Amino acid sequence: MNIFQELYNINSNCIITNARGKQLQLLNEGFIECVDDDSTTFEKNEYEAKLDWILGSQPLLSFITNVETHPTIGSINGHKPLTFDIQIGAEPKPTSPRLSLNFKEAKWAKFRSKLDRQLILWNNDLSLNSPLDIEDYSMFITDSIMLATKEAIPTSTPTSKSYALSEASKSLITLRHQAYQRWKRTGVNIDKRQYYNSKILLTNSLRNDRIDNINKLMSSLCHKKMYSDKVWLTVRKFHSKRIKxxxxxxxxxxxxxxxxxxxxANYFENDVYSSTDDTLPFHDQVTSQASNTKKKNITSLNTPKWKQITIEEVKYHIKRLQLLIQHLTKxxxxxxxxxxxPTKWKTANIILIMKPKKxxxxxxxYRPISLLSCFGKLLEKIIKQRLMLELERRNxxxxxxxxxxxxxxxxxxxxxxxxxxxxxLRCxxxxxxxxxFDIKVAFDSVWHNGLIxxxxxxxxxxxxxNYLTSFLKDRTASIEIENVLSKQFHLKSGTPQGSPLSPLLYIIYTADSMNEIPTHTEH
Structure with a gap:
């Protein structure tokens, strides 16, 4: 008799809509298989039968070995325990593509000393005359910081998510185990009641432990400022927005x-950050009459010359690292x-945050948030300040x-x-x-050529x-989910959410959208 027929005889009158009926159907269709073992698994009052099977699907079944049926070991229900080995281990979680550091344990004096020793190796006589020179110089500074970080700042270890158990809960766990073993050994009703009573006591004790831990946590947060890292780490812990x-x-x-x-990655590359067709000319065609414009009119359109970044501007963002400040300024x-x-500054890891009620x-x-280079964001802040001053000055x-x-x-x-x-209403x-208006994917749909x-x-x-043109050109990104990175793809439109410049560039891009509205209409 095959396994399907044997199960059908035991579970007679099963229909496909209940759990056993669905199990029978899967067995019959071959989606679930049984590990062959002819030993009887039930024994009581000289009655023996095969009532228990190990069921599974491929490829897991191919890893199951050493199936054994053991004696009842004093069990009062007559079922024998089945054991087996699975020759497969849990796949380890990938390490984060981003470095997680324990800054509380950092040795800052050692960090500064090591960083200065690395930065002084740069030949200041080298001229930076090409984009390739800038790439090399940027990489040198980054590598110097990474070497100093590795030597002076330890990596952070993940914190345990479990809460501390009280001594009362630990004692009740032991008491529950003992009561369960005693009830299974004797089968007496008084032992059964003791087991369920200990189970109820343990549940109440664990609930009190959770409440105490939450109260301690909230008490510690009350002594912190509301914008501190500890507060927001706690908020993110209780409001996880993980992908299904x-x-x-x-x-x-x-x-x-x-x-x-x-x-x-495919969705954002093809549907969000896709290029916009250029259907309109950037300007009217130049005519011969327009070419005869006086030179004084042309010179009046000259823009201000490039203004050097000062050490004070960089010092405002980075302090006590004088040699690093000089290199970053240069x-x-x-x-x-x-x-x-530099290309590395225009490469982002995108994390996804679930939008509410979606x-x-x-x-x-999901809202794409770009994790960008810290040095790139430093220069973006300086440019943002200068750009905002220019916009406000000229209204x-x-x-x-x-x-x-x-x-x-x-x-x-x-x-x-x-x-x-x-x-x-009054007058x-x-x-x-x-x-x-609610603009859909506002930052992500900015037309690069139109903005330029x-x-x-x-x-x-x-x-x-020129800086903003390079900022928009040849940007790349990868999607990061649970420490796993997707392929790298190009951003053919949009400004990165997470950049200090993006909001300002967006309002420049949309500033003339209301120009055609009649003057008597408020906007």
């Missing part, structure tokens, strides 16, 4: 972290002079643009809207309508335009 174990998109199912990372000035940003099964429900941005501007916030436009509505008694055209049209300093 199995993810399906465009008829493609991804289960492993690598498959999910590749699926997101590198930054050469980047602005030649209009070339479908977890769709890639558009380029719209008057009521409140977002991403110092000294303004969204509350400004909310109050402005409220005041306008009150005036219309003019007119009807008014409000039109609100607008930067030139605004007559911004040439060195800033």
């Amino acid at each position: 174990q199995t993810f399906t998109c465009n008829n493609t199912t991804a289960s492993s972290d690598k498959e999910k990372a590749e699926l997101f 590198l930054s000035n050469q980047i602005l002079k030649q209009g070339h940003i 479908d977890k099964q769709h890639p558009s429900s 380029i941005l719209p008057e009521h643009q409140a977002g991403f501007r110092p000294g303004k916030s969204t509350i400004y436009n909310i109050l402005r809207l409220e005041r306008y509505a009150q005036n219309q 003019a008694r007119r009807h008014s309508a409000v039109i609100l 055209y607008k930067l030139n049209d605004l007559r911004l300093p040439k060195y800033i335009i």
Whole structure:
């Protein structure tokens, strides 16, 4: 008699809609197989039968060996335990592509000493006349810092996520195990009641332990500032936004972290950061009449010359590392002079953050946040400050643009809207309508060539335009999911979310969107 028939005889009258019926169907169709072992697994009152099987599917079954049936060992239910070996280990979790350091244990004096010894090896007589020279110089500074870090700053170890058990809970765990073994050995009802009583006591004790640990945690957070790292690490711990174990998109199912990372990479490369067709000319065609424009009109359009970055600007962001400051200042000035940003600074690891109240099964429900080079972001902050000063000095941005501007916030436009509505109701008694726009994937859909055209049209300093052109050009990224990186892909549109420059570039890109609205319409 085959295994299917034997199971059917035991589980008679099973239908496909219940668990045993589905199990029988899977056995019959060959999706689940049985490990062959003819030994009887049930023995009671001289009755023996084969009631227990080891079921599984391929490829796991091929790793199962040494199947054994053991004596009942005093069990009162008559079932014999089955044991087997699985010749396979759990796949270790990949290490993080990003370095995690324990700065509390850092030896900063040793770090500074090692860094200075490395940086002094650079030949200052070498000239930086080409993009390749900038790449080499940038790599030298990065390697010097990594060597000093390796010697002076230990890596951080992952913290345990389990909470501490009280002595009462530990004693109750031992008591529950003893009560269970005694009940299984004797089968007496009083031992059964003692086991369930100890189980209830343990559940209550564990609940109290969790409450005590949460109270201690909240008490420690109350003594910290609300923007401290410890507070936000705790928030992220309790509000994890992990991607579902199995993810399906465009008829493609991804289960492993690598498959999910590749699926997101394909989505962002083809649907989000894809290039925009150039259907409009950048400018009107030049005519012979326009070519005769006087030279004084041409010279009036000259932009300010390139302004060197000072050591004070770099010192503002990095302190107590004088030699490093000098090297970064020199590198930054050469980047602005030649209009070339090192390739490593334009390579990002993108992590995904779930948007609130969105479908977890769709890639558009996740916000891509770019993890960028720290040195690149340092120079971006300096350029942002200079660019903002230029925009404010020339009054380029719209008057009521409140977002991403110092000294303004969204509350400004909310109050402005409220005041306008009150005036219309109180004085003019007119009807008014409000039109609100929600721009989909705003940062990610910025048209690179269109933004560069607008930067030139605004007559911004040439060195800033050259820097921003290099900033947008040839950017690459990889999707990071659970320490696994996808393939690298090119960003043909958009500005990276996570860059200090991105919000400012976006409001420049959209600054002229309201130019055609009639003057009597508030906007």
